[in-house]
Amino acid sequence: MNKNIYGILIVLGFFVSISLQTKAQFLDDEFCGNKEVLNLYIRKKPWKGANSFLYNYLKEINYSNKIDSVRYRVPLKFWIYQSNDASIGIADSTLKRLMNELNYYQRQNKTGFRYYISAVERINKTKRLKLGYFLEAPWQTIIHKDKGCINVYLTKTIKKRVLGDKYIVRGTFNTLTNAVIIQYNTSSTGLSHEIGHYFGLLHPHRNYNKGKAKQESVSRTRTFKRLFKKGLICEKNGDGLADTPAEPKLSHLVDNDCNFIGNSLKDRWGDNYQSQTNNIMSYPTHYRCRKIFTEGQKAVMLYSASQNKFSSSWTTAIAQNNVYKFDRYEPDDSFESAGEIKANEIQSHTFHKLFKDENNNIFYDMEDWLYFTIENAKEKTVNISIITKDTLKTPLKIQILDENRNIIQNTKFKDKLMLHFNINTNNKSTYFILIENKNIPVNQAYSYQVSLRLK
Numbered sequence: 001m002n003k004n005i006y007g008i009l010i011v012l013g014f015f016v017s018i019s020l021q022t023k024a025q026f027l028d029d030e031f032c033g034n035k036e037v038l039n040l041y042i043r044k045k046p047w048k049g050a051n052s053f054l055y056n057y058l059k060e061i062n063y064s065n066k067i068d069s070v071r072y073r074v075p076l077k078f079w080i081y082q083s084n085d086a087s088i089g090i091a092d093s094t095l096k097r098l099m100n101e102l103n104y105y106q107r108q109n110k111t112g113f114r115y116y117i118s119a120v121e122r123i124n125k126t127k128r129l130k131l132g133y134f135l136e137a138p139w140q141t142i143i144h145k146d147k148g149c150i151n152v153y154l155t156k157t158i159k160k161r162v163l164g165d166k167y168i169v170r171g172t173f174n175t176l177t178n179a180v181i182i183q184y185n186t187s188s189t190g191l192s193h194e195i196g197h198y199f200g201l202l203h204p205h206r207n208y209n210k211g212k213a214k215q216e217s218v219s220r221t222r223t224f225k226r227l228f229k230k231g232l233i234c235e236k237n238g239d240g241l242a243d244t245p246a247e248p249k250l251s252h253l254v255d256n257d258c259n260f261i262g263n264s265l266k267d268r269w270g271d272n273y274q275s276q277t278n279n280i281m282s283y284p285t286h287y288r289c290r291k292i293f294t295e296g297q298k299a300v301m302l303y304s305a306s307q308n309k310f311s312s313s314w315t316t317a318i319a320q321n322n323v324y325k326f327d328r329y330e331p332d333d334s335f336e337s338a339g340e341i342k343a344n345e346i347q348s349h350t351f352h353k354l355f356k357d358e359n360n361n362i363f364y365d366m367e368d369w370l371y372f373t374i375e376n377a378k379e380k381t382v383n384i385s386i387i388t389k390d391t392l393k394t395p396l397k398i399q400i401l402d403e404n405r406n407i408i409q410n411t412k413f414k415d416k417l418m419l420h421f422n423i424n425t426n427n428k429s430t431y432f433i434l435i436e437n438k439n440i441p442v443n444q445a446y447s448y449q450v451s452l453r454l455k
Contacts, residue, residue: 045200047300049231051242054299061302065295068110072305072314073324075118075149079140081128081156088129089122090154090184092336099331101188102195105280107328109293112302115195116326118149131181133160133169141179148310150198152191153181173197187287189280196293199301201281202239205249211268216246218271239281241296247275250284258289323353325445326365335405338369338432343454351437351446370433372452374425383453384419384433390446394439401432 047053061071076099082089099117106113123144131137137158145151158181160167171182173194180194207214213226216238224230234242246267253262254277265273277284278291293301305311315321327350329339341347352365374380386398398417400409408431409421423431437446 045240047235047296047303048240049236051235051240051296054241054296054303057303058295058299063112063298063302065110065298068107069112070114070316071112071302072114072311073316073321073326074113074115074305074314075324076115076152077119077121077146077149078117079144079151079153080120080122081131081154082122082124083126083129084124086122086124088126088156092120092331092334094184095120096331096337096339098186098191102191103328105189105192105291105293108291109298111293111298113305114326115150116324117331119146129156131155131158133158133172137172137181138174138177138179141174141177141181145177145179148313150195151179153179154184155181156184158183187290189287189290192280193290196281196297196301200304201297201300204239204241204244204279204282205247206238208238208246208248215268217269218246218267218273219269222269241294241300243294243296244279244281245275246273247282248273250275250277250282252285254285254289256286258284258286323445325350325447326352327447329368329370330365332369333365333367335369335432338371341370341372341433341450341452343372343452346449346451348447348449349435350448353445366437368435370435370450371430372433372454373428373430374423374454375428376426378424378426380423380425381455382419382421382423382431383455384417385451385453386413386417386419386435386448388415388446388448390448394437396448397434397436397438399434399436401434403430403432405432 063069078095080089095117099115102115105111106115121144128136128140131140131153137153141151141153144153158169158172160169169183171180171186171190171194173180175197178198180191180198182190182194204216207216209215213229214237217233220232220234220242222233224233224236229236232242234246238244238246248262248265250260250262253260253265253275255261258277260273260275260277263272263274267273276282277289279297280290280293281297282290284290305314308314312318313321327348329347329349331337332339332349339347347370349368350365351368372382374382382400384398384400386396388396395412395414396417397412398409398419399407400419400421401407408423409419411417411419423429433450435448435450
């Protein structure tokens with residue numbers, strides 16, 4: 001038998017084996033299909049049964065929840081499955097929304113992480129718009145994969161069949177291939193949730209329907225009474241974190257105002273649940289309720305990142321990594337993903353180096369797109385100011401375009417630019433600003449400020 005075919009059969013057989021072992025684990029997992037049964041690695045984690053490790057680690061790295069200090073800039077590569085003719089897929093604007101939402105929750109929670117797109121690859125195969133959960137999706141994460149980044153796979157539907165029943169999974173993290181797989185219509189916290197798994201976080205409701213040996217107790221002081229188990233139950237069972245309250249699966253236990261309505265439910269020790277509904281790793285009825293990571297969760301992610309084999313490429317502690325510095329408005333390198341700039345607003349942008357691809361080709365962020373809208377007015381004077389913070393050896397190029405991409409203004413500049421022009425319109429109109437830098441030197445990032453005034 002051909003060695004390649006033999007290897008493929010072994011891998012497929014492995015996934016089938018895992019599928020059969022874990023069927024019962026997935027019956028109620030409507031949102032995230034993360035394989036809880038495969039999270040045995042938590043037993044080896046230094047915070048298992050000793051959460052003090054996490055808080056000591058935060059002290060060691062001088063973490064403060066009052067300062068939004070970026071410690072890791074992590075690249076994502078998106079693999080987008082779309083129809084053969086590309087009529088079904090997602091636009092750059094959708095990727096921008098996903099990235100904006102992802103980084104919004106990082107800033108709000110001061111996690112120390114920022115994410116940016118290193119590459120986007122579109123796969124035109126209609127049959128991949130529906131990925132089978134147990135075999136097809138994992139196999140795709142094996143044959144399509146880049147190094148040095150988090151691989152994120154986007155498809156229309158992730159389907160799961162268990163004991164003859166069909167389920168739809170909005171997203172999942174594959175613990176075997178370290179891949180994030182999500183549907184087009186994932187919630188605003190969906191990507192944050194799955195990347196949380198990538199960096200070691202578990203569901204707070206993990207093993208909520210198990211016995212005392214595995215279920216997390218409501219009490220934060222309850223200890224094991226078993227011969228071979230000692231210590232706090234909340235630091236070993238569930239997600240192993242004491243600062244995430246014990247909770248059942250919240251899928252049908254949260255009202256429209258994000259209040260927990262399962263207070264009458266009890267844990268195995270007879271204590272009533274007093275769960276929160278705002279944790280990003282939870283499953284509340286309404287995903288808009290999810291907003292926070294706890295201090296313990298942030299410590300897990302930061303420690304896991306420090307142990308990642310690509311940590312030295314992501315950490316901001318190494319000066320050479322600053323060539324990957326990106327601004328908060330990314331992605332904005334296409335007409336579709338242009339970011340809005342409003343009147344009297346000042347924005348700071350960067351041109352930066354991107355990660356190498358699998359053939360060691362280096363790519364750069366060479367274009368920034370912005371747009372502004374003029375409300376009903378017969379005439380407006382538009383003033384655009386751009387000031388670079390770094391010395392440029394070659395000029396930048398700027399274009400002003402209308403909604404049909406017709407060029408209104410076209411010029412070049414090095415250090416400063418004050419651009420003035422008039423726009424006549426009787427209707428609400430949108431215009432685009434394209435700033436290009438085609439000559440970024442290796443190992444250097446450029447930054448600039450842009451402002452807009454309308455008179």
